[in-house]
Amino acid sequence: MDMEFVITSKRKDANKNAVKILEAAKIVFAQKGHETTIEEVAVEAKVGVGTIYRRFNNKHQLANAVAYEVIAEIYEEQVRILKSNLTTIEKVKHVFACYAKITIKYGEIHQMIVDLLVSEKGEEDLKESFLLGLKKLYAEVITNGQKENIFREGDPRLYEIILQNMINPQMVKQIAEIMPLEETPSFLADVALNGLLLKK
Amino acid sequence: MDMEFVITSKRKDANKNAVKILEAAKIVFAQKGHETTIEEVAVEAKVGVGTIYRRFNNKHQLANAVAYEVIAEIYEEQVRILKSNLTTIEKVKHVFACYAKITIKYGEIHQMIVDLLVSEKGEEDLKESFLLGLKKLYAEVITNGQKENIFREGDPRLYEIILQNMINPQMVKQIAEIMPLEETPSFLADVALNGLLLKK
Amino acid sequence: MDMEFVITSKRKDANKNAVKILEAAKIVFAQKGHETTIEEVAVEAKVGVGTIYRRFNNKHQLANAVAYEVIAEIYEEQVRILKSNLTTIEKVKHVFACYAKITIKYGEIHQMIVDLLVSEKGEEDLKESFLLGLKKLYAEVITNGQKENIFREGDPRLYEIILQNMINPQMVKQIAEIMPLEETPSFLADVALNGLLLKK
Amino acid sequence: MDMEFVITSKRKDANKNAVKILEAAKIVFAQKGHETTIEEVAVEAKVGVGTIYRRFNNKHQLANAVAYEVIAEIYEEQVRILKSNLTTIEKVKHVFACYAKITIKYGEIHQMIVDLLVSEKGEEDLKESFLLGLKKLYAEVITNGQKENIFREGDPRLYEIILQNMINPQMVKQIAEIMPLEETPSFLADVALNGLLLKK
DNA sequence: TATGAATGAGAGTTCATTCAT
DNA sequence: TATGAATGAACTCTCATTCAT
16 A cells, blocks of 8 residues: 555655655644645645645545554554563553653644544554554553453453543543643553542 | 524524424534535535524534534433432443443534533533533532542542543444443443452 | 606605615615625614515615615705706805715715616616706706806716716715815815816 | 735746736726626636635735736826926826726726725725825825915815816716717816816 | 515635646 | 646535515
8 A cells, every 4th residue: 555655665764755744744733633734734844735745645645644653653662661571550551651642742643543543444554553563462461461360351452442542632631731741641540540439 | 692592592493494404413413523514414404505504603603503402412311310319330320321322322423522622712601501510510429429438539620521531432432343332331430430450 | 667666655655664674775775885785674674574575676676776765865955956046156066065965974875876877787767767857957057057158168968977976975085084074065066166276 | 915925926927827817807807896706707817716816815805906906007107197397287187097097998996996095994005005105296296286376275185185086987987978088088187177167 | 465584506715636847 | 756836626604585474
């Protein structure tokens, strides 16, 4: 698929324009989300719109590439965390902190990513490439946690979903009005792990 | 405010079309969210576009009215649940079930509501009319729970936010692929209350 | 022609609505000119839009009727002045004062009248009914003036045109910023009669 | 200001279309005035509507640009006349001839210009750039005339207004039905200077 | 007869996408 | 290959006019 090519060539830094465009797109999409226009990206990237269309077949694909980029940016980190020898609980906390960063740093893009992952249509390769990778790691952490008698029983996929969704852009925005942003992830991790009820 | 008027005139059944339009809008917005066009609503309502603009000053206002309608639809139920003499835990479960219904029945509108409530700009009356009402009730449930030594300590507003966001459109969609939809709310309530960790 | 009927029935005061509508239309058109909407007139007249369409075939005709009304309002006065036994010069001054009143009292309608009278298309009966009447009188005054050796030689129709156009909405507006409104007509009459050059 | 830019980029011949559009707009606006639609201009210019919007932010700005163009077209000439060493009277006659050309050549645009100059709101830079320039020159001519004992006493601004308004679209149209167009300006200048009364 | 809700053609404007230079 | 001008479909919104009540 084209995107594969794009990303590949980008990775190789074979093409400086693709990088410029993606960086610019990240900035603009972070502020305006799906309402971003191609022209705005072109201006930010100091490129012609035509150049963007040379790299990305259409706006949709550019948006995906942006999402991909952002996911990629935390992917490495998440992998490191999940493969580390931190305790399971610590891992969860770090993963949360990691997600919170996206919301803070990339504003509207977080929602774009969520939309993308939920949308039934297309983008299968995007979902698969990253999500499968991450899902496996999450699953591992969760099943490990279950084996260690730390996590409750049940289909690990359900807990994956919850972990991924406990940090959502809206929630972070709302909580940030009450509590310092840097405390938010660990607060949410705590709630996710321990629930709202008082343990006796 | 205009919206107040719209609803009022509808309630009085002063004109059938306002109802027809709102019902049609609910159907179309549920499928397409903010990408809905006025013409699509007009077709669905079997009404001219002008008729829609007679009732709603602009698309924005129509979208709000739809959100308002949907919120109104669960508002009564939520109030009943929260004011009932169920146990605090049962209340939480019922409230979750109630939210899950929106996601199932109204698809994209759930996200629209979320966007609306998070957006800083305007819509203050919408937020206030319903949200303040509900927030007070949530706060009451939570502080009651804290007094009963059932809920953990901490700023009740944080727990409100978590309760409201634990049911989000994306999560429900994803979970519904794994677990029967009717079990989803109570599962989520359980996780929200008890957390992912095993209680010992 | 329909308008003839309308006016006739109005004159007879056979129909109160037509009067109400025309009065309302005068008020609204005076402020907004051709940008006036039928609905605005309906509101001002406290009538339904349908009622307006019962009396006037279309917006165009209503606008004409308004212009007609306003012309009619000064027609009588003009006739009185021109048929009086004032000196020719005094007549000119009074006629100017009379036109100035329209501009002051009827704002945008003055321009509407001008547009109407200039437009090649249609409205012939409007033009003829009044203009012919007035033109004859103007012509008389002018030719009289020429016989009395007061006015210069030349086609009297030319001087008619100049007299009619020396008072135009724009000019009055501009002059009114410099000179008290009540002095404007006689100033303009003076200029029209004596010109800008100094008589020696 | 944007308009400045538009004109500038046109002057530099940076793009041919701005010229094409402006020329087309002149033709259509000359016939239909403010009732012109953007699509009509697009068709006349053999250009897509979007192209027009690339050059002009909105219809209003296009209309202004057209007016600006037309004024600019006579501005140079007026300046030349007024700064020449013709007699004051000759200057007035030439200026009139110059204005008459606009009416003949640009039909409805003359009225648009008048509307523009009279309208209180905005367009200040348009007014100022040209009008201030011209006004100064007019004032000079008039005060010179007064010093030479040719013009009557009084606030020069009043005579400016009269000079500018003695040639108005309506009047020219009407007179042109009676007298050859080429004689109209000098006839009007004569009337403006000498008035209707016979000098003895 | 009076009403005002409904209509829908038509206007202004935007923007993803194409393509000549 | 890069550009950005050009395109036109699509969208929102207005308002003269009609017509069921």
